[in-house]
Amino acid sequence: MELNNDTYRMIRLVRRPHGLPERADFAVTEEPVPEPGPGQVLIRNTWMSIDPLMRVRMDERTGVGHVPPFRLGQPLDGSAVGRVVASRSARFAPGDVVLNHGAWQEMLLCDAGEGGWFDPMRVEVPDGLDERHYLGVLGVSGLTAYVGLRHIGAVAPGETVYVSAAGGAVGGVAAQLAVAWGHQVVASAGSADKVRRALEEYGVHAAFNHRDGEVSALLAAAAPGGIDVYYDNVGGDHLEAALDCLRPGGRVVLCGQVSSVGSATGPRGPRNLMQAIFKGVRLEGFMVRHHARHWPAYLQEARDLMARGRLTLEETTYDGLDAAPDAIVAMLSGRTAGKVTVRL
Ligand SMILES: NC(=O)c1ccc[n+]([C@@H]2O[C@H](COP(=O)([O-])OP(=O)(O)OC[C@H]3O[C@@H](n4cnc5c(N)ncnc54)[C@H](OP(=O)(O)O)[C@@H]3O)[C@@H](O)[C@H]2O)c1
Numbered sequence: 549m550e551l552n553n554d555t556y557r558m559i560r561l562v563r564r565p566h567g568l569p570e571r572a573d574f575a576v577t578e579e580p581v582p583e584p585g586p587g588q589v590l591i592r593n594t595w596m597s598i599d600p601l602m603r604v605r606m607d608e609r610t611g612v613g614h615v616p617p618f619r620l621g622q623p624l625d626g627s628a629v630g631r632v633v634a635s636r637s638a639r640f641a642p643g644d645v646v647l648n649h650g651a652w653q654e655m656l657l658c659d660a661g662e663g664g665w666f667d668p669m670r671v672e673v674p675d676g677l678d679e680r681h682y683l684g685v686l687g688v689s690g691l692t693a694y695v696g697l698r699h700i701g702a703v704a705p706g707e708t709v710y711v712s713a714a715g716g717a718v719g720g721v722a723a724q725l726a727v728a729w730g731h732q733v734v735a736s737a738g739s740a741d742k743v744r745r746a747l748e749e750y751g752v753h754a755a756f757n758h759r760d761g762e763v764s765a766l767l768a769a770a771a772p773g774g775i776d777v778y779y780d781n782v783g784g785d786h787l788e789a790a791l792d793c794l795r796p797g798g799r800v801v802l803c804g805q806v807s808s809v810g811s812a813t814g815p816r817g818p819r820n821l822m823q824a825i826f827k828g829v830r831l832e833g834f835m836v837r838h839h840a841r842h843w844p845a846y847l848q849e850a851r852d853l854m855a856r857g858r859l860t861l862e863e864t865t866y867d868g869l870d871a872a873p874d875a876i877v878a879m880l881s882g883r884t885a886g887k888v889t890v891r892l
Pocket of ligand 1: 598736803807836
């Protein structure tokens with residue numbers, strides 16, 4: 549389908565996937581470019597993020613009121629970054645680079661809003677960086693890592709931190725922040741290459757490939773003295789292993805359960821939750837959008853660490869809107885590394 553100046557394309561969910569999404573679950577449609585009304589902006593998106601939550605929201609029953617499912621026939625959404633092409637709001641001018649909620653759409657018409665989580669947010673792109681970094685290391689993935697470690701896990705000096713899915717976006721930043729803050733860090737990921745990168749480039753002290761055996765045995769070997777904080781991106785067998793390994797008074801940062809996302813067998817809960825009672829372990833979940841007030845502190849710290857070469861993030865990029873369904877399947881299957889984005 550040819551894109552011209554009068555139209556743009558979006559991807560709609562037309563069938564709810566079972567397990568990993570298939571091409572036939574999506575339809576690409578061509579839409580006329582709209583005109584902004586009073587208080588609105590029109591954005592041409594340049595990059596969109598790929599996130600596990602997108603697959604969660606393809607299910608009919610997701611967050612029971614807190615995280616609404618995508619509606620059949622409607623475009624999907626999520627984090628994107630782009631440039632304002634027309635504005636009828638004093639808050640934005642053409643050319644502004646804005647984070648927005650219009651993933652899966654080449655253009656987005658939306659209210660300028662008042663600075664809420666789902667409203668467009670102007671960002672400054674520092675020299676040497678690209679606007680897509682506001683989807684990863686400087687974006688929601690990075691903020692999630694920071695909020696989880698600092699404010700939910702409340703990591704204290706001298707503590708040992710275990711981060712799962714450390715070859716991915718959130719886990720990659722969480723592992724590096726924990727190293728930069730002086731903690732002993734144990735990481736896990738799903739390939740030898742991701743494990744090597746965590747050790748050699750992120751500077752973690754021990755790491756294992758979760759596909760090499762039982763996670764409980766692998767974690768016990770990697771952290772013989774135990775752990776104080778578990779940054780949980782995976783759930784299931786990883787959470788169970790961490791509960792066995794946590795020291796008394798430990799914390800679990802419940803960030804995500806990617807092992808059950810799109811799983812045909814459904815989520816698997818830990819069988820050893822009693823360990824949390826015996827050891828006085830606190831498990832706390834969070835949604836990053838409720839912690840947006842920490843953006844300025846995170847951005848300052850992240851830019852400083854990046855300038856000193858202490859924070860980086862591998863990336864996997866795809867080209868063109870049509871690649872987005874393949875990108876989400878590849879990410880959920882562990883075939884991508886670092887932050888996954890699609891150039892629109
Ligand atoms: N609470 C919040 O507000 C919030 C915000 C953003 C993200 N999250 C959560 O944070 C987690 C990470 O998100 P992300 O965007 O950074 O994704 P990501 O880690 O970049 O990508 C997901 C990775 O999870 C791993 N994985 C998939 N199935 C697995 C399994 N059965 N066991 C172990 N690992 C598995 C795969 O890597 P391997 O090769 O390592 O297996 C895969 O590449 C997700 O759970 C997501 O839902 C939460």
